[in-house]
Amino acid sequence: MNQLIPFDRPVLITDDTMHPRYDVGSYVVTTKSRRPKIGSRVLITYTNGTKTIREVASIERDTIKLKQYNPIETEMVGITKISDISVIDYSFEK
Secondary structure, three states: OOOOOOEOOOEEOOOOOOOOOOOOOOEEEEEOOOOOOOOOEEEEEEOOOOEEEEEEEEEOOOEEEEEEEOOEEEEEEEHHHEEEEEEEEEEEOO
């Protein structure tokens, strides 16, 4: 029996912080059926409502280290500041 995977709606890329992986104007599609792991590209929703796309660099008990590509930077974020994390499954151009 086939099961449908619960995808979220496409998310438009509006900045170049993940370039060259994702270009401004392209879309990513996420799913909540998989847990993020090191190397996963994810859509982060912070408790203040802002959203960003990053790569998971490491996962600790109370923090997650996130990487952006342009410029290459990492930041440690406390899990209490994150309301949702969705793994990016694929991207497509407009």
